[in-house]
Amino acid sequence: MERNVRILVLDRGWVLVGRCQEPTECGLWIKLYDGRVVRRWGTTSGLEQLANEGPRQATQLDDPVPIQSIPVRAVVRILDCKEESWTSL
Numbered sequence: 001m002e003r004n005v006r007i008l009v010l011d012r013g014w015v016l017v018g019r020c021q022e023p024t025e026c027g028l029w030i031k032l033y034d035g036r037v038v039r040r041w042g043t044t045s046g047l048e049q050l051a052n053e054g055p056r057q058a059t060q061l062d063d064p065v066p067i068q069s070i071p072v073r074a075v076v077r078i079l080d081c082k083e084e085s086w087t088s089l
Contacts, residue, residue, distance in 0.1 A: 002021065003019035003020055003021055003033055004019065004020070004021075004022075004080060004081070004083070005017065005018070005019055005080075005081040005082075005083055005086040005089055006018070006019075006020055006078055006079060006080055006081060007038070007047055007050065007051055007078070007079040007081060008020070008030070008032065008070060008075055008077075008078055009047070009075070009076045009077040009078075009079075010070065010074045010075055010076060011074050011076055012074075014037065014074075015037070015038040015041075015047070016032060016035050016036065016037055016038065016068075016070070017035065017036055017038055017050075017061070017081070017086070017089070018032040018033055018034050018035030018036060018064070018068070018089060019032070019033040019034055019035075019089060020032045020033065020035075027072060028071065028072055028073075029069045029070065029071060029072065030069070030070045030071075030072060030075065031067060031068070031069055031070075032065075032067070032068040032069075032070055033066065033067055034064045034065075034066065034089050035064065035065055035068045036061040036062050036063070036064050036065075036089075037061070037062040038050070038059070038060070038061060039060040039061065039062060040058060040059060040060035041056075041059060042055070042056040042057065042058030042059035042060065043056055043058075043059070047079055048079065050081075051079040051080065051081045051082070051085075052081070052082055052085065053082075053085050054081070054082070054085030054086050054087075054088075055086075055088065064089075
């Protein structure tokens with residue numbers, strides 16, 4: 001099972017980054033591995049820059065949680081990240 005680095009934008013303003021599989025159409029939960037809350041993006045061009053270039057100097061990430069289950073209904077947007085930019089995960 002391939003777990004790619006993805007940024008998950010959730011309802012109520014939460015933004016998480018971690019490794020997860022592609023969500024399935026009938027799945028109710030997304031398992032996020034080594035997920036971190038993104039407290040501050042630290043970018044000049046939004047989440048796309050974060051996905052492509054990885055954490056910036058001003059980016060603030062919470063400590064990782066080994067495994068989190070995220071309800072699919074809470075996900076507003078998923079951004080695939082460039083793996084080489086997120087070596088810290």
